[in-house]
């Protein structure tokens with residue numbers, strides 16, 4: 001019996017499937033599967049059930065792109081949130097990090113990534129046209145560019161600022177400030193730094 005044959009088929013298949021998730025290599029998949037299997041059966045099933053619900057129910061808001069179980073997310077459908085202010089983020093979880101501060105009263109726009117030529121991600125792969133449409137449709141006053149404070153996030157912000165300025169010269173464009181450490185991720189930023197970086201945003 002070879003080493004390969006010793007690994008149960010269901011484990012092998014699970015490992016293989018998990019590596020389909022971006023950023024999950026063999027090691028990440030192994031850590032997830034083997035640690036999951038260490039839990040009591042009841043806990044394992046609870047985790048699976050939660051995941052299954054998320055996988056089945058979650059979609060991107062038809063308006064802003066953040067994760068929601070509805071057609072339109074609770075932020076976009078809240079009449080108290082101003083559509084004159086759009087905060088542009090890379091991923092839905094970035095918007096959730098900003099929501100945790102309970103300060104921002106505008107809406108969001110999820111790009112679905114950042115411009116990363118080395119990974120073959122160009123502006124055409126991001127939700128940029130729908131951003132321009134929303135700016136026009138709602139007569140937006142300010143676009144806050146809250147892409148991550150790293151090389152690609154900065155490049156994406158500069159690209160968007162130029163594009164928006166050209167089409168909508170009267171729209172104020174701001175960039176979150178360096179209250180956040182360069183190279184950090186909004187998703188994992190501590191609340192105080194994130195709040196400061198939004199408060200001290202700079203006009204572009």
Ligand SMILES: [Zn+2]
Nearest residue numbers: 061064073076
């Ligand atoms: Zn929405």
